[in-house]
Amino acid sequence: MRIFADRLMEQLSKQLHPTYLIFGNEPLLIQESRQTIQKSAFAQGFEERHRFSIDSSFDWNIVFDCCQAMSLFSARQLIELELPESGVNAAIAKELLAVSELLHNDIILVVIGSKLTKAQENAKWFKTLNNNGCWVNCLTPDIQRLPQFVQTRCRALNLKPDPEAVQLLAQWHEGNLFALTQSLEKLALIYPDGELNLIRLEESLSRHNHFTAFHWVDALLAGKANRAQRIIRQLEAEGVEVVILARTIQKELSQLLSMSQMLKAMPMGKVFDAYKVWQSKRPLYSSALNRLSVTRVSQLLQMLAKIELLAKTQYDQSSWPLLHQLSIEMCQPHVKL
Incomplete structure (x- = not known):
């Protein structure tokens, strides 16, 4: 079963699963989910906790020994496996499947990792563990949630x-x-x-929010002018370099230009497939492609070149006003010719 992290406590009050899969990009939710499972497990007689960080040199025999420690005198165990940031390769997948075959009623297995890809969700190791457990979604809530x-x-x-x-x-x-x-x-x-x-x-309260260049890019693609301006003002106040932001949006504009050319010969879905655009990102790109003409994208790229030149050569003149102007213009609707 799959639940969001904020429903985990409710789920644990009903049933303690033998396996928990904690995956996402939000450190707070991952940390809280781990702690909530630990507290619930300890309350139900799981006295020992083992935490292992998995890498290419990890000795899996340690985990196997924990799983096979079954006797009248063995403590019930909570085993946490932290997967590498790079994800699960074939070797790790094989070992995870081996661990799944050794699980029993005196063990709770918790697997912790970063955001899952579709390929990982469909992998045998993930499906095997999820069939007997609970997948806890720890993705950062988007602006809607x-x-x-x-x-x-x-x-x-x-x-x-x-x-x-x-x-x-x-x-x-x-x-x-x-x-x-x-x-x-x-x-x-x-x-x-x-x-x-x-x-x-x-x-x-004072303002504690922290935005990244990627929040700004998403707002620009979606055409949300007010949100984009709020983010860029915050980034400017935090001292983010103009060149970093310029390079980030340059990559997106160049891709939009190529996509626009491809749309003349194929449907938008095929174009997204060709560029391997995630499903969650497709509405953003769709909005930008429907809003911005090829001419407008070319003009924005020219403006970016001026911004980068100004930032690198004119140290007595700020390039931020021009970047703010680009942010506004990219969000404005333009009739495609």
């Missing part, structure tokens, strides 16, 4: 935000769930009645 995530966190701390407060908390802390957790804990101490509104938030 984040308000609901904020509300869930607030309820756990007996906080009662109004709709505007929920939206502001989500906006301030997008991309930084650790900061969101800290902010909510702070608010729970400051306001014992739990009532949260815009006035209270603005009085108590």
